[in-house]
Amino acid sequence: MARLMGQMMQMPLMISSLLRHAARHAGDVEIVSKRVEGDIHRYTYRDAELRARKLAQALARLGCEASDRVGTLAWNGYRHFEIYYGASGSGLVLHTINPRLFPEQIAWIVNDAEDRVLCFDLSFLPLVEKLAPQLRSVQHFVLMAGRSHMPAQSTLANLHSYEDLLEAEDGVYHWPEFDENTASSICYTSGTTGNPKGAVYSHRSTLLHSYGLSMPDAMGVGGADVILPVVPMFHVNAWGTPYAAPMIGAKLVFPGPHLDGKSLYELMEAEKVSFSAGVPTVWLGLINFAKAQNLRFSTLKRTVIGGSACPPAMMRTLEDEFGVEVIHAWGMTEMSPLGTLARLKAKHRELPVEAQRRILEKQGKAIFGVDMALVGDEGQALPWDGQSSGNLVVRGPWVIRSYYRRDESPLIGLDGQQWFPTGDVAAIDADAFMQITDRSKDVIKSGGEWISSIELENIAMAHPAVLEAAAIACAHPKWDERPLLVVVRKPGAELTREQMLGFFEGRIAKWQVPDDVAFVDEIPHTATGKIQKLKLREMFKGHKLPGS
Ligand code: ADP
Secondary structure (H helix, E strand, O other): OOOOOOOOOOOOOOHHHHHHHHHHHOOOOEEEEEOOOOOEEEEEHHHHHHHHHHHHHHHHHOOOOOOOEEEEEOOEOHHHHHHHHHHHHOOOEEEEOOOOOOHHHHHHHHHHHOEEEEEEOHHHHHHHHHHHHHOOOOOEEEEOOOHHHOOOOOOOOOEEEHHHHHHOOOOOOOOOOOOOOOEEEEEEOOOOOOOOOEEEEEHHHHHHHHHHHHOOOOOOOOOOOEEEEOOOOOOOHHHHHHHHHHHHOOEEEEOEOOOOHHHHHHHHHHOOOOEEEEOHHHHHHHHHHHHHOOOOOOOOOEEEEOOOOOOHHHHHHHHHHOOOEEEEEEEOHHHOOEEEEOOOOHHHOOOOHHHHHHHHOOOEEEOOOOEEEEEOOOOOEOOOOOOOOEEEEEEOOOOOOOOOOOOOOOOEEEOOEEEEEEEEEEEEOOOOOEEEEEEOOOOEEEOOEEEOHHHHHHHHHOOOOEEEEEEEEEEEOOOEEEEEEEEEEOOOOOOOHHHHHHOOOOOOOHHHOOOEEEEOOOOOEOOOOOEOHHHHHHHOOOOOOOOO
């Protein structure tokens, strides 16, 4: 039987429409950037849209054709923002590259993505010059600066000044409309094992994700907000903020490479930032600076913290001492990235503060658009009882179904549907709040029981003398694995092994208390600011636990 079809306009969801909308409806709203050069640049959405149009013209003049990849090695800044729109908006594919990766990895990624143009900030000129002989597909190098910053000499053939390219164009350009399922951008996962894999987003997935994250129970941002994404634009598109901000007409503030506590604090205050987002490690720096100087935030109201588990102690400090609400969020590159955020339900309002906090410490509820399930070892669906812990799988219009140029499907079947396995172990309670136990490869398996490294780290981080802590599995002859806690003390603080272990008493079951503590000066971090567990496990491979 023929179905009656809806009679609404067919308007493809296009990334360019976000910036066009902002230029028309929030044309005078500012985008403020702290530049690599150290000075402040400010202009408006109206200016940004015109320059993005000029960039689209310039990229076409360089010979770019539909779906050609445009790579970026850049900090958060207005030119990077323009490339987001100039490239994707004109039908090219934006490929943001994490400059903190090893140079060989960067070259591998550029070659895998077949970037035709590579745009980069001044800070990365030496890196790009060094890598250029290995970059097989790149035909044009674009230094994101004006002519005065161009090097007198460079080994790079076809090196252009970004500003020169724009200056040569008139901006008379109409954003094209095409299939909304067309690729808009590529992000590679850091690939802790094996080569990185590319997640290819579409215009449609990006816009839907943008709507999703702007909802009140998600990031809950609006036109009255001033948004400073600390999370880099090369880390899963700064979690979607460069798309959501123009969608809602919010002022954007970009910190450039200046991510230390002092620079961030001063920029937040000067630009009246109300909302921010970043991984826990950047907040460590910001909190330490503000505490040491006895400073408070006068406009910052809320911040999303995710990318790795936010220690409850950090949430408390931000809320109690600084009056900043923390929204704990979980997601991954393969999910554009947002999956869940912890926000209270109406029925939680009457609960005592402590009980509310325990709810908000979880990774939270799925945004509409993301469906979750837990899978047990036999491939069966597990109940949402807050106790059963299993492999977390997801599905939705902003979740990948395959990786760039990989034939094998990553998906698994469950209850007649296809799901993406996240590699995380989690439990979901009856109120649909998800809590991550661990990445499956980081779980500590002691005598057939699992110990959550995140739980151990959260406890350790609550000790006043601890700056950072990581729990890893150490081989044990009897129990297979036992937890070793690696700790960085706060500068000048004293803490012994016995004091640290004693702190776990009463906070966790006895058999879960780490067997040993190793004090180090620094814990290694990945290119996205997460604790590098693989490296830590290698460092402590031969560590002999007491009594083993
Ligand atoms: P990578 O850094 O490995 O490239 P992603 O940045 O996509 O990958 O990281 C995704 C992973 O980060 C998740 O699968 C999860 O293990 C971890 N993660 C993200 N947010 C949280 C959180 N709030 N709590 C615990 N783990 C998190």
